[in-house]
Amino acid sequence: MKPLVAESEVLPPIIIKKITVAGHGGHHGGAWKVAYADFVTAMMAFFLLLWIVGATNEDQRKGIADYFSPTLVQHTKAGGSNGVMGGRAMMAPDGNAPQAVPAGSQRVLPVTMYAQVAPPTPEERLRTEQMKKEDQKRFEQAANELGQRMSRDGDLAKLRDKVRLSITPEGLRIEILDEADFAMFDIGTNRLSRAAAELLVEVGGAISTLPNPIAMRGHTDSLPYNPRPGTPQGMNNWILSSQRAEATRAMLATNGVDPTRFARLEGVADREPFNAQNPYDPRNRRISVTLLYRTPGK
Structure with a gap:
């Protein structure tokens, strides 16, 4: 049989080329690193807890627990005895700063946090809206009554x-x-004028039967206070506006308004002008009597 290839003919070598695709990293099994980090963190927290338990006393541990679980603490002692300074002054009686307390003998005060006020319930909101509507009707009646009271007096009618x-x-x-033609108080004093006193009698009569709490506020203009003979040293518009608010409150209290209804009294000097464009406008000198809306439980 004749051979297919001549003996003298040399076959070409067979070359196998291996192609490696680049750009994709192999899987290195990095998930164990995350698990190991979690394990180390847990062990560190565990040993930290053991150290805290062994290095603190009962009071200190209670303070730490209160920090993470806030409790409402009610202070029953007056003064600053429950404060950080324990009621002591910053300076010692001899005038020197207090000496440092040796380590280990210090009392660790518990860290506390006050609970936040809970938002009103739907029932409370509904009750508040109902009371507000009732108050608005009362306010309208009081305004009408005040107008009628002033109309019955010729002099007061001029002050409407x-x-x-x-x-x-x-x-x-x-x-x-x-x-310009009317002043509630004598210049620079808290003495009510006769016309203002008569007007407040009618105001007191119009609001005396209402259950609403009352806020008093006194105002002045921007003219600097001019001291007069006999006035206390340091007198200014802040004090004057407060004194005038108090004089008005006392006048209302003696004319039928229950003294327990007064919720607050303020003197704001010239900080809330009636006419902001003219700080010297006489209308900036005024007294505000505000009948406050009631709230449930009050």
């Missing part, structure tokens, strides 16, 4: 434009304003 009534987010505000 000195009384401004408005509904604010707080309640019904009754403002009595000074003008």
